[in-house]
Amino acid sequence: MAGIYIHIPFCIQRCSYCDFYREIGSDSKKIDAFVQALIHEIELRKDDLDGESIQTVYFGGGTPSVLNYDQFRLIFDVLHQYFTICSNAEITLEANPDDLTEAYLDSLSPLPINRLSIGIQTFNDKHLRELNRRHNATQAYAAVANARKYGFKNISIDLIYALPGQDMIDWEEQLDAALHLGVEHISTYGLTYEEGTALWHHRNEGKIQETEDITAIAMFNHLRKKMKENGYEAYEISNYAKPDFRSRHNSAYWKFIPYLGFGPSAHSFDGKTRQWNVSSVQQYIECIRNHQSFFEQEILSKQDFYNDYVMVALRTSEGIDINYLHERFGQELPDYCIQSAAPHLAAGDLIMNGQYLSLSATGIHIANIIIMDLIKV
Template identity: 45%
Template sequence: MTGIYLHIPFCRQLCYYCNFHFSLSLRDKEGIIVAMLREMELRKDYLARSNPKNQDIATVYFGGGTPSVLDLAEIEAILDKIHSLFPVRSDAEITIEANPDDLAPGYLSGLGRLGINRLSIGIQSFHDRELRVMNRRHTARQALDCVENALRSGFENITIDLMYGLPDSTPETWRYSLETALALSVPHFSCYHLSFEERTAFAHFRRKGKLQETSDDNSWTQYRLLCEKMKSQGYEHYEISNFTREGWRSRHNEGYWLGAPYLGIGPAAHSFDGKTRQWNIAHHLKYRKGVSLGRDFYEMETPSKKERFHDYLLTRLRTTKGIDLRYLQEDFTEFYPSFYKKFVRYLDTDLLEGKKNIFHLTEKGMFQSDAIIMELMRR
């Protein structure tokens, strides 16, 4: 399975937790889109070179930034270019990330006509106070309305982003957001614990003493509530932050976690052809100029064997598919003895489970995944 990721680096407002590459000015939007179309032409053979027998595009993902700042004509131009250059499967999953206040009924209908068949809606909370704390553009009422409008417009494949562990949040406020979201009966949720990333407004507020992280106990209580609520409603916890009803997994993101090749288009977009990694420059002017010249708009590396070993642990242990000990022993022989000494310590805990050669983190283990994975990678 191969995919295409499109980084749309524009937002109308700064979310205080976000550290992705974006611009609050839309003046350069047309120029960036032109450059992205040109980049696709330059790199139309990128995926075919590494996997000539299976180059059909199974997923297309508009990420950002806020892709829903694009108008329908701009989305159509991008999709037309993709279909003209790449063999896109007839059943391809085509996702767009969107803010609730962008999803007016007419816009939703237009997305459907263009072939968008999956919506990723960044709601984060159903509390207006929490939305203001995060500096989100929408209200809780707009969040509810946009999901209902999307369902009425014929969208079935909808995922909602929610965030827990917010400053001053409680199990009760989190329970309300969860129950409100679950009542909408969408098939997929991505639920993230707030992290204070460098170069974000939240990190700045914390350094100034204006904001405090929630306690570990509160985080654990909210996480357990999340897992219990999702399980009671029939959702599978298939990745650290992702929950799905049967048949509605995110095919695009699962490709990342399982090591599938993908092509990234746009400023700061990353690519992986199965052997090498490539990332575009995170600077609009330099990106546009480099693409126009056909050079100097990206960097590339071939991961070392140790880096590939770490990548496998980092991505696979995020999921319930887990790690294959036989594969690790055969392909990473020099790292396996040190890894296995640490690995066996977890077998008698409630953090790891499995059978034969396949092991994955338990729900409790997923909550502690950063520390566990770092320990397993340490030599």
């Protein structure tokens, strides 16, 4: 079992909160050159998963929906040539709402994409403009309707809360709108002000007000309540799914299932080492063209694995499996974990349920602090 991630590093405009690696613009020659390099990378790394069958393929970005049918066709052809993709594989495309027109979805319909992750973020047009998103609320609703029309039965949407000036009433309206769509999966994130982004400058210049912590916590609590009432499982701090609709791709990351990441800045994991590709489209294309190395690599120590496991497992509803820690790492690291957890257990921020150590309703608000206490540096 393994997964494939394909990073499409192009965006048509820069969202004001985003610090991901991406290039702004839609120069078709550059995108074609990138696709050729990507295909070459897939060929070069065809043996890296030792023949493991592929259970998930994820096109992430950037904005993968800048690619057209012909470009996707080339990528799928080379994937099918070199990898065994399971017949029931989850194949996700991240897409901008305004790209999901009927014409575009119609053009993609011969492809095996069976899950869409739509970056709606909010249905409030004023907030969408502040975030410098390309789409408006009408396009967000239309994207989901069009996806249904073209047969997508597994749709995820992204929402952001704690937007500048957002109050509880607006957040309640956003959630109601999202729930009304009846999508299978919702990912939600509290807005963060990443250094150097336009939003970070606007806040520092006093042009916008950051949401107070107390309001952001109330928004998160309301989110959890509404999701539960509407049959969504809170399987990870930021992710909610209808039964059987957890993201299989992300869940595989959390279980240390090997994956290959293709494209600039993509990460790979083969069970022992972690690799990451250069974060520049130009450098990526040139390195591949000139047969030069295009990634760095590190061998993971037992402690690295432990830390990675704690960081991902504590965010999930199951939590940290202490028996798994024993099986995988022997005695020392599980002992370290339990000792480090003791003050948080006493404070009621962690819960021990059988072999599982998980966040309580209060602990979830200080998850990052607890994770820092449990990892070993």
